Amino acid sequence: MIGNSAEEEHDAHFSKLALSPTGIMEEELTCAVCSDMYSSGLREPVALPLCGHTFCKQCLSSVETEGPVHCPTCRTQHHGASIAKLPTVFALLSLSETFNKTERGGCGDHGSPLEFWCRGCQEALCGHCLLEAHVRDGHHVEKAKIFIEERKMEIHAQGAQLVQKIRERKDTIVGNIINFIVQITQGAEESKILCSSTQKVEKIVKDAGNIFSIDSVLMSSTLMESLQGEILKHSAQRAEEITGAGKQRCKSCSETEATIGLPRQVSASEVEWQEIPLEETEQTTVHEDLGQGSSSDIPVDSKPKTSKEEAFMEGTISRSNSVQEDVTVEGVEKISVKNLRTPWPLHCSVVDGEGRTGRLRWERKRLHLYALTKNLTEAHLLVQMSLLQTLVSREKPEVFLDLGVENGSIGRVYIRLEGRLRRAQHFLALCLGSLGPSYQGSKFHGVAKRGAPGETLAGGKYITSEGTSVNGLMENLEWGGKYIKEKTEGLVVGASGGKPELDAFFHICTRENRGKKFACAFGEVVTGMEVVHAAVKHIAVKDVFIDNIGVVIPTLPL
Known part of the structure; x- marks a missing residue:
């Protein structure tokens, strides 16, 4: 025999219960396998004869096979009588039921355990309450255990729904933040284009004051109209990006996104048509913007420029962004970047x-x-x-x-x-x-x-x-x-x-x-x-x- 006898185990067990506070009492009246308190029926406590460890009958039955039963606590092998034939430990069952009645609250009028629930009156009842006022037609009374289990399930279901709603709201908030970041980043890229375009306009307007020939003034007029067309075209494209985003979606991308739960990402095929040389995406200084072809960031007019126009625009800006001059022309508002109170152009970055x-x-x-x-x-x-x-x-x-x-x-x-x-x-x-x-x-x-x-x-x-x-x-x-x-x-x-x-x-x-x-x-x-x-x-x-x-x-x- 391994360890104490079953009788010695029981004596120690009930001595511990007698001296235990409520928390330990509840622990000792709970099956160590399923964590449910002992109760009549499938949850009745039974003790293994060799080691004396006690579990509910249903849990022991679940580990019973054709061979010996191994104690879930100490792994002692038990031969002989089946779990169904082991006697119930009635002393432990009685303690468990008494504990349930006293610790789960009593009736304020009669002091008896609240073992029933009246659905019509929405009240917890003891046996006396049931007999005095609720055994009549129209009162739907059931055991408190049924009501408690039902409410537990409702709480779990409501909790799951609430968590799902919170997650959905979280995703919406994150999505809004990311879209905000996208808009700010797009604005920063556009600010570089507008900064470059402003300086081109200034150059054309300033140089127009020194023009005294028909050819030159026609050239300046053509350049201004061309630049105006480029800006309008760019603005239209930008508006179309905002209002038309998401209308043309790659089916395979959509399916992939739905599978992995990620925000939409534009597929490679959607961007291939707009391939541009890398240097055309960089705008570090004004000189690079205008001298190295970065003006492709503004959609160019389909009309090719003549050699005279190219010569006219070549090297238009040689001063830095921080040095600006006011340009005033009759009938035209003063054009000045220095009047802007915000940094210009804008830059976006991440930081770790x-x-x-x-x-x-x-x-x-x-x-x-x-x-x-x-x-x-x-x-x-x-x-x-x-x-x-x-x-x-x-x-x-x-x-x-x-x-x-x-x-x-x-x-x-x-x-x-x-x-x-x-x-x-x-x-x-x-x-x-x-x-x-x-x-x-x-x-x-x-x-x-x-x-x-x-x-x-x-x-x-x-x-x-x-x-x-x-x-x-x-x-x-x-x-x-x-x-x-x-x-x-x-x-x-x-x-x-x-x-x-x-x-x-x-x-x-x-x-x-x-x-x-x-x-x-x-x-x-x-x-x-x-x-x-x-x-x-x-x-x-x-x-x-x-x-x-x-x-x-x-x-x-x-």
Whole structure:
């Protein structure tokens, strides 16, 4: 026999009950398996004969098999009589029922336990109340236990509905905030366009004062009309973006969003038509805006400019944004940027808990978050990184890489990642800089199998404060096994050979090789494959670098 006898267990058990406060009393009158208090019927207490531990009959029956019954507490094996034949511990059952009557409240008039509920009168009743006033026609009386269980179910159902409503309201609030951020970001991009356009107008108006020939004045008039048409066209397009957003939705994207529960993200096919050179999306200074073709941010008029017009507009602005002159023309209001009390143009950024910032821009009808950096950039609106990071798609996050060379830009590449893979999350962290370093500024280090099937562009030496590095930032990245994929164009794959110290290396496949496979594919180019091919064809591939990098934030249609 293991431990004390059943009789000794019972003596100790009831001695403990006699000395216990209410909390412990209730614990001792509760089955250790189901946590319900003992009661007549299926919840009657029965004691296992060898160890003396007590449980309700239903719980012991559920663990009974053809072999011995193992005590749920001490694992002692019990042979012999079945659970159904074990005697009820009536002393414990009586204590449990008495405890229920005294601790669950009594009748204020009679002092008896409130064991009934009258649905018609909406009152709790004891036995005396029932006999005195409620045993009559029209009174629907039932046991208090039934009423309590019913109300418990109602409370659970109401709680679940309320939690769902709270979650829906939360999603609405977050969606409104993100749409607000989108509108502010769009406004910041538009402010750069308007700032540039204002200066062009000033230049035309100012130079018109020194014109004394018909040809010159006609030229100035044509330029002004052209600029006016560009602004009106841009305003119309902007209005159409706001009012018509969401009308043309990609069915597959909608289905994907509904499945993973994410805000809508514009598909790659929706932005391919508006591909523009990278330098045309950057507006860091006025000189760059006008001297390097960034005026494409304003929809250009279809009428080509003559050489005289180009010469007239060339180098129109040579002064900085902070230096402005008032220009007054008869019949025209004074044009002056310095009269604006708000910063102009506007800039938006994100900031993380360590004070690093990343640019936030509205490009190609989507919100783009650039990699975090310690170099603080000018910003008039700062958004917490933690808010936007939660909006990055968990299943299919999309990142962008701007490839460049010393004398210019090659273009932008969009890559959709397999978010379920740790290797994809590792790549995402290096695109965003969320774990410290990022791929921004790093160079590609070669082309594998140049000109042959299975050709790849190789990169991944991210830059740290100490120089380049390829060490992984996360552990246990996938390699081989079920992650093997056939070599097809556009796949983004790991290139570490399974070695953790090389986990940051990645290859982009530029030529398929059917029948051959990569050890671990974690993403695929969805837009910009021609940019990757251009990088491969560059005379010195090692001169190709990642100029900018970041992630696309899925947003709700405005």
